[in-house]
Amino acid sequence: MKKAITLFVASLMMVLSAIPIFAADSKTRPIVQDINITEEEMMALEHVTGIYDASEPGSKASGLILGGKLSLAKSGNNLIFTATTLGSTEVTKSGFTYVRLQRYINGGWSNYTSYVDQYSNSPTHSISKSVAAPKGYTYRVICEHYAEKPYLVIFKSTEKIYNVTATLSF
Numbered sequence: 001m002k003k004a005i006t007l008f009v010a011s012l013m014m015v016l017s018a019i020p021i022f023a024a025d026s027k028t029r030p031i032v033q034d035i036n037i038t039e040e041e042m043m044a045l046e047h048v049t050g051i052y053d054a055s056e057p058g059s060k061a062s063g064l065i066l067g068g069k070l071s072l073a074k075s076g077n078n079l080i081f082t083a084t085t086l087g088s089t090e091v092t093k094s095g096f097t098y099v100r101l102q103r104y105i106n107g108g109w110s111n112y113t114s115y116v117d118q119y120s121n122s123p124t125h126s127i128s129k130s131v132a133a134p135k136g137y138t139y140r141v142i143c144e145h146y147a148e149k150p151y152l153v154i155f156k157s158t159e160k161i162y163n164v165t166a167t168l169s170f
Helices: 002-017 039-044
Strands: 032-034 047-053 065-075 078-087 093-105 108-120 124-132 138-151 155-164
Touching: 047 138, 047 155, 065 093, 065 138, 065 155, 078 093, 078 138, 093 124, 108 124, 108 138
Parallel strands: none
Antiparallel strands: 032 124, 047 065, 065 078, 078 124, 093 108, 093 138, 138 155
């Protein structure tokens, strides 16, 4: 009987060791998908935004970035965020030096997902992502809008603008 119990326990341990276990900690990579979502679809969801408008008084714009927008929304078990940089017509490269989805944890903001060097060779660049994120946290999106235009033959003029959404509890 003792031999049968030992054999059963050993078999059970082998079976259990083959089952993958996923920890829900800060080292687990979130599941992220690129998505296509219209402005109207985004605004229909519970959302927050961060808007940069170069025409507003007090703007420190050099004129390359005319505007920028960040949006963060809830959609089922996912968070959706969009980011857009709008450059002037002479801009030849636009986008983001970084876009970060952050969550408030242990009294401070921590990066949940981060995207760097997101550019296109046009005056406007947008990205949209859907992220499986744990509930029970407060989230926001931050970014640095980027635009550049050629200046003379070998130089370029650049502009970078920081932007942040309001917070969203999920």
